[in-house]
Amino acid sequence: MSEELLKLQEISKSFGGIRALKNVSLTISIGERLAIIGPNGAGKTTLFNVINGVYKPDTGRVFFANVDVTDLPAFKRTRMGMARAFQIPRPFPTMSVLDNVMVSALFAGKFKSVGEARERADEVLELVGLANKKHELAVNLTSPEKKLLELARALAPKPKLLLLDEIVAGIPPAEVDRIMLLVRNVSEKENIAVVALVEHVMRVLKYVERVIFLHEGRVLMDDKPEKVLSSETVKNIYLGRIYD
Numbered sequence: 001m002s003e004e005l006l007k008l009q010e011i012s013k014s015f016g017g018i019r020a021l022k023n024v025s026l027t028i029s030i031g032e033r034l035a036i037i038g039p040n041g042a043g044k045t046t047l048f049n050v051i052n053g054v055y056k057p058d059t060g061r062v063f064f065a066n067v068d069v070t071d072l073p074a075f076k077r078t079r080m081g082m083a084r085a086f087q088i089p090r091p092f093p094t095m096s097v098l099d100n101v102m103v104s105a106l107f108a109g110k111f112k113s114v115g116e117a118r119e120r121a122d123e124v125l126e127l128v129g130l131a132n133k134k135h136e137l138a139v140n141l142t143s144p145e146k147k148l149l150e151l152a153r154a155l156a157p158k159p160k161l162l163l164l165d166e167i168v169a170g171i172p173p174a175e176v177d178r179i180m181l182l183v184r185n186v187s188e189k190e191n192i193a194v195v196a197l198v199e200h201v202m203r204v205l206k207y208v209e210r211v212i213f214l215h216e217g218r219v220l221m222d223d224k225p226e227k228v229l230s231s232e233t234v235k236n237i238y239l240g241r242i243y244d
């Protein structure tokens with residue numbers, strides 16, 4: 001049996017009159033990789049924000065590593081092992097690549113010394129293929145390299161859960177494959193669960209084991225990628241856009 005890492009229990013969240021999430025329950029196991037898909041306004045970003053503590057749900061509870069984290073702010077969840085890579089990378093532009101990753105490692109409070117954080121930063125930069133750029137200023141990286149740096153910063157604290165917010169949006173297909181392959185490798189190597197919010201569904205699904213399809217704030221499907229993709233409901237709601 002796989003061990004539970006994250007559990008959402010009957011989560012609801014409204015903004016004024018808009019019910020963005022309606023009674024969403026789901027569990028994610030240690031080391032599992034899944035994608036959250038759904039049309040515009042389905043509640044994907046809201047769900048992410050409830051998971052990592054940007055939003056507190058109106059009702060329902062969030063458990064992470066068997067701890068009720070519903071009332072904990074985002075930074076405390078980071079320290080417990082949640083990491084998030086943003087769609088728009090947010091490095092410190094005038095710091096080196098290495099320093100950016102080190103700051104992230106140190107912020108999570110995981111390492112006892114600067115030396116240990118430095119070791120982890122070197123390891124992570126090797127993993128994502130940026131070791132040869134470590135003394136470069138972040139501002140000088142290309143756009144795909146900035147995504148890799150964003151990933152390196154998310155991985156630096158050795159998270160248990162990696163939340164990828166459209167990490168591959170707006171980059172060339174070959175780079176998408178490279179980044180997703182890398183994510184899968186690191187996830188397997190370090191037993192990190194991955195939840196990816198994805199727009200370009202088809203290109204990403206071969207790197208995950210499970211897909212959650214959100215629609216109007218509810219989980220409509222939660223199954224293997226091929227099952228979700230072949231579902232008539234999903235095809236109808238996406239109106240073909242799924243194959244973009």
Ligand SMILES: Nc1ncnc2c1ncn2[C@@H]1O[C@H](COP(=O)(O)OP(=O)(O)OP(=O)(O)O)[C@@H](O)[C@H]1O
Nearest residue numbers: 015018019020038039040041042043044045046047
């Ligand atoms: N901060 C907010 N204030 C008001 N309404 C919001 C807020 N965030 C989300 N909503 C509304 O909640 C619903 C779900 O939005 P959400 O951003 O979670 O959807 P999404 O699936 O991420 O969509 P997209 O694919 O467009 O990013 C939408 O109707 C949206 O307009």
Ligand SMILES: [Mg+2]
Nearest residue numbers: 041044045046
């Ligand atoms: Mg969104």
